[in-house]
Amino acid sequence: MSLALDQARQMLAPVHIAGGPRRIGRLAAYDGLMMEATGFSRPIGAGARIIAADGHAARAEVVGFKGSRSLLMALDGDAAHAAGARVEPDSSSSLADVGPALLGRVVDALGRPLDGLGPIATAESWPLAGRRGNPLDRGRVTQIFDTGVRAINALLTAGVGQRIAIVAGSGVGKSVLMGQMMVGADADVIVVGLIGERGREVSDFLATKLPPEVRRKAVVVAVPADHAPLLRLRAAMRATAIAEDFRARGLKVLLLLDSLTRIAHAQREIGLSLGEPPTVKGYPPSALGLIPRLVERAGADSMSGGSITALYTVLADGDDADDPIVDATRAIVDGHIILSRGLSEQGVFPAIDVGRSLSRVMADIVEPDHAEAAAVFRRLWSAFEENRDLILMGAYSAGSDPLIDAAIVRRPEILEFLKQAPEERANFADSVADLTGMMAI
Numbered sequence: 001m002s003l004a005l006d007q008a009r010q011m012l013a014p015v016h017i018a019g020g021p022r023r024i025g026r027l028a029a030y031d032g033l034m035m036e037a038t039g040f041s042r043p044i045g046a047g048a049r050i051i052a053a054d055g056h057a058a059r060a061e062v063v064g065f066k067g068s069r070s071l072l073m074a075l076d077g078d079a080a081h082a083a084g085a086r087v088e089p090d091s092s093s094s095l096a097d098v099g100p101a102l103l104g105r106v107v108d109a110l111g112r113p114l115d116g117l118g119p120i121a122t123a124e125s126w127p128l129a130g131r132r133g134n135p136l137d138r139g140r141v142t143q144i145f146d147t148g149v150r151a152i153n154a155l156l157t158a159g160v161g162q163r164i165a166i167v168a169g170s171g172v173g174k175s176v177l178m179g180q181m182m183v184g185a186d187a188d189v190i191v192v193g194l195i196g197e198r199g200r201e202v203s204d205f206l207a208t209k210l211p212p213e214v215r216r217k218a219v220v221v222a223v224p225a226d227h228a229p230l231l232r233l234r235a236a237m238r239a240t241a242i243a244e245d246f247r248a249r250g251l252k253v254l255l256l257l258d259s260l261t262r263i264a265h266a267q268r269e270i271g272l273s274l275g276e277p278p279t280v281k282g283y284p285p286s287a288l289g290l291i292p293r294l295v296e297r298a299g300a301d302s303m304s305g306g307s308i309t310a311l312y313t314v315l316a317d318g319d320d321a322d323d324p325i326v327d328a329t330r331a332i333v334d335g336h337i338i339l340s341r342g343l344s345e346q347g348v349f350p351a352i353d354v355g356r357s358l359s360r361v362m363a364d365i366v367e368p369d370h371a372e373a374a375a376v377f378r379r380l381w382s383a384f385e386e387n388r389d390l391i392l393m394g395a396y397s398a399g400s401d402p403l404i405d406a407a408i409v410r411r412p413e414i415l416e417f418l419k420q421a422p423e424e425r426a427n428f429a430d431s432v433a434d435l436t437g438m439m440a441i
Contacts, residue, residue: 025087028069033229034273035060035072037087045129047090048072052080059090059110061230064274073230073270075110095125096238098245103189106206106220109235114222126245128237130297139300141334141361145309146428148184149177151352151418153431155374156337156359157366160252161300161307164359165260165329167314167321168339168351174313175201176422177339177350178256179209181311182218184425187254189246190218193239195232196262199224229266233290236263240297247306255298255308261315264290264325280324288324292332321356335359348415349422354381370432373439380414383407413438 025040027050040048040062048060050072058079064071072087097111101122106115113120141159158164168174182190192210194202202222210218219242223235236257243255257263267287276284298310314329321338330336335358343351355378363371384407390396391408398405417438420426426434 023089025070027081027083027085027087030081030083033073033269034063035074035081036066036069037072038069040070040087040089042070042089045094047094049088049090050074050079050081051086051088053082053085056080060087063230063270071274073228073273075228075231075234094128096128096241097122097124098126098242099124102219102242104216104218106222107238109221109223109227109231109238111238124245126241128234128241130237130241130244133301137301137303139302139307141300142365144365144428146184146186147181148186148425148427149181149350150420150426150431150434151350151354152181152337153426153428154370154417154435155354155377156335156352156357157362157370157374157428158309158335158359159361159365160309161298162335162359162361163295163298163310163312163333165312165314165326165333165336166339167316167326167330167336169316169341172339172341172344173349173351174315174339175205175209175258177337178258178311178313179205180350180420180422182209182254182256183211183214184427185254185309186252187309188217188251189243190214190254190256191239191243191246192218192220193236193255193257194220194222195235195257195259196223196225196265197258199226225262229269232266233263233270236294240294243308243310244297247301247308248304250304250306252306253308255310257294257310257312259313259315260291260294260329261313261317261325263294264288283324288328291325291328295329295332334361343415343418346415348418350418350420352418354378354418355385366432369436373432373436376439377414377417377435379403380407380410384411 023041025037027035028038029036042062044062044064046062049057050060051057059075060072062070063073097120099122101120105113105120108114139161141161143160145158145160147153147158166174166177194205202224221235221239223232243253246253264287267290268283271284271286276286278284298308300307314326316323316326338353338356339351340353383403387396387404
């Protein structure tokens, strides 16, 4: 008996030296979105592999616990789970593969290549949730970021390390504007997250908005709308983690996430499945709390000298600019661009509503004559918009107000300034020269 115990201890000794035995659980319940496992004590955020009777492994993540049971959410929505299936830990799920090897590639939420170009050879990784840093290490926005879009360069000047929200209803041109800025941007690396898009739009984006010279310095993380909510959430975190790694290397990164609303919708599905109480428009607290955690990861880093200039598209449901996601995003970003359906119906693209859009860093980074010309443009824009009904009904009498008179006369010129073809690029110097020349007349 003693000999048998000694042999057992010798067999188990290497396991304890390596960090203890692996905890293997069993699947006890599954309701289509949420799973419960027994004997699987892992922290929230830990990964898991669920082994079916045929040996097929499906990935999942721990999202909560109920008594002694762990609550998991599937990453593979179509896996054939069965009661009593083996649940194993998966340590790789909390890390994102990063590095220069990703440039020019298209990956999914789990980092697997989608472009058919073979495996991605990189041994470097970055935490999906990011690395918490000192807020005093975050650099100030002091340099101008050239977006290549005349209206934004001149009227809503962006800075290196700024976070900008592009807000609009469906079909108003968010993705077109994002592609235009991506092609014209002055950046070393571009990271694009296509979250919750239609599958057709993903291939269309790669074919029409990512020319070869841009694709060489770009990384695309794509997850269509029919994927599990946890995958949509992971895709946003993976895109941000990839951008953080390039920033740590001292590079100027442009991060584009389309869209922040669908990311919040994914978190809403997860939160409601966990039993969180719905608040405004059915959003649980975790959905609204996710936005600042994600957005705050972008910005400039004074330690490495790198930066992440971030663009987040926000879908205003029913063109409602007071949607909870719009409000939460507008409160945390450094500027917002509102797209107008009325302008798009007039054939003005990009359909930027200048009066309702704002760059919070513009006053600190532009020259005084540029700032004055932009202010004059805004006054003319606001004068027309505030009196639009009177003007269109013919109730306004010419000569009553010189500012309104000027706004009416110069309206065609102002709208023409906003227009820019998708393939056209307007650099910052030319944009400012056009604006100051027009406002000096």
